[in-house]
Amino acid sequence: MTNKDILEIALQQSAYDCNCKENDFLSEENIVTISKANPKARKYIPLPLECDLVSYGNNIVAQVSERTKSMVTKYINQYKVHCCFETPNINVLNDLLVPFDMKVCFMAEYFLPDMTKIKELDCDYELRILQKSDFEDLYLEQWQCHQLKKKACLK
Numbered sequence: 001m002t003n004k005d006i007l008e009i010a011l012q013q014s015a016y017d018c019n020c021k022e023n024d025f026l027s028e029e030n031i032v033t034i035s036k037a038n039p040k041a042r043k044y045i046p047l048p049l050e051c052d053l054v055s056y057g058n059n060i061v062a063q064v065s066e067r068t069k070s071m072v073t074k075y076i077n078q079y080k081v082h083c084c085f086e087t088p089n090i091n092v093l094n095d096l097l098v099p100f101d102m103k104v105c106f107m108a109e110y111f112l113p114d115m116t117k118i119k120e121l122d123c124d125y126e127l128r129i130l131q132k133s134d135f136e137d138l139y140l141e142q143w144q145c146h147q148l149k150k151k152a153c154l155k
Contacts, residue, residue, distance in 0.1 A: 002011045003115050010112055011056070016040040017047075018054055018063045025056045035063040043139075045138055051093075055081055071096050 011022040016038050018024075023029040035048035051072050052063045058075045075093050076084055083089050085107070094104045 001039050001112060001115060003112070005110050006115065013042065014054055014056075014061075017045055018052065020060050020061055020063070024061050025054070025058070027059050029082075030059050030073075031061045031078070032069060033061065033075050034069070035065060050100065051097065055085070057081070060084060066094075068097075068100060097153055 008022070011025055017023045017035045018031045019038065020031060024033075035050070035052065037047045038057060041047055048065065049063055050065045051068050053072075053076065054061045054063075057083070060081055062072050062076055064072045075096060084093070084115050090104055090107075097103050097107075
């Protein structure tokens with residue numbers, strides 16, 4: 001795989017997750033979409049979301065609910081892209097979420113590998129590349145509680 005291949009796959013998955021187009025992440029303008037469930041989204045993301053901000057560096061793609069759309073749009077257009085994810089500005093977002101009985105919760109950073117810098121190393125262990133079908137038997141109902149029914153787990 002090349003860096004271009006990896007970026008294209010990442011953009012496609014993010015587009016499924018954020019209810020947008022892949023090119024939206026490459027725009028110079030911020031994009032706001034209404035969050036919707038999507039069977040191609042990552043399984044552990046409980047779509048739809050009230051407020052989710054994603055950036056590949058150029059802009060922010062915000063997937064939001066109808067009720068948070070105006071507030072989030074104003075927030076992401078008020079600061080530089082990287083500043084929207086840092087304190088003290090993230091505290092501003094947190095304060096804006098309070099009237100909706102919400103607050104900033106999960107923050108994650110993902111990094112794409114640079115294939116020009118990855119080198120094959122000697123290894124005495126068997127290595128296998130796993131495909132999607134190799135994981136199908138692991139999607140058991142016993143794991144559904146954590147992903148989809150958090151409240152039911154508390155009973």
